[in-house]
Amino acid sequence: MRGFVLFTLTVIVIAVACAFPQQVQPPAHPAVEVVKQVSDVDINSYQFEFETSDGTIRQEQGDYKNDTEQQGLSVKGSYKYVAPDGQQIQVSYVADKNGYQPTEHAGSTASQPQA
Numbered sequence: 016m017r018g019f020v021l022f023t024l025t026v027i028v029i030a031v032a033c034a035f036p037q038q039v040q041p042p043a044h045p046a047v048e049v050v051k052q053v054s055d056v057d058i059n060s061y062q063f064e065f066e067t068s069d070g071t072i073r074q075e076q077g078d079y080k081n082d083t084e085q086q087g088l089s090v091k092g093s094y095k096y097v098a099p100d101g102q103q104i105q106v107s108y109v110a111d112k113n114g115y116q117p118t119e120h121a122g123s124t125a126s127q128p129q130a
């Protein structure tokens with residue numbers, strides 16, 4: 016009788032183990048790594064750039080102007096990333112005496128090669 020109970024319990028344990036196999040799933044959001052990082056800061060200019068493994072790129076440079084045209088910071092930059100819906104967002108901008116002037120570039124799907 017005792018042997019039969021043990022056998023029955025063993026069968027149940029194996030059946031349950033087969034019904035719910037353990038699956039090793041990759042993480043839903045793999046870790047994003049910095050693949051490029053540049054930074055250069057001078058007394059009247061700067062530039063920086065970084066790029067991450069998820070396709071995000073951000074870069075900007077600024078110059079301190081002191082001439083008849085402008086007195087103050089003149090900045091140019093851009094950023095690019097893949098939105099959650101897969102669309103590639105790309106914006107470049109100028110920020111100077113005329114304010115912040117962004118230009119959005121036509122989006123494309125992430126699988127296409129970058130221009």
Ligand SMILES: *[C@@H]1O[C@H](CO)[C@@H](O)[C@H](O)[C@H]1NC(C)=O
Pocket residue numbers: 081
């Ligand atoms: C900007 O240029 C003027 C004229 O050369 C100079 O007098 C002034 O000190 C400069 N300002 C700065 C912040 O460099």
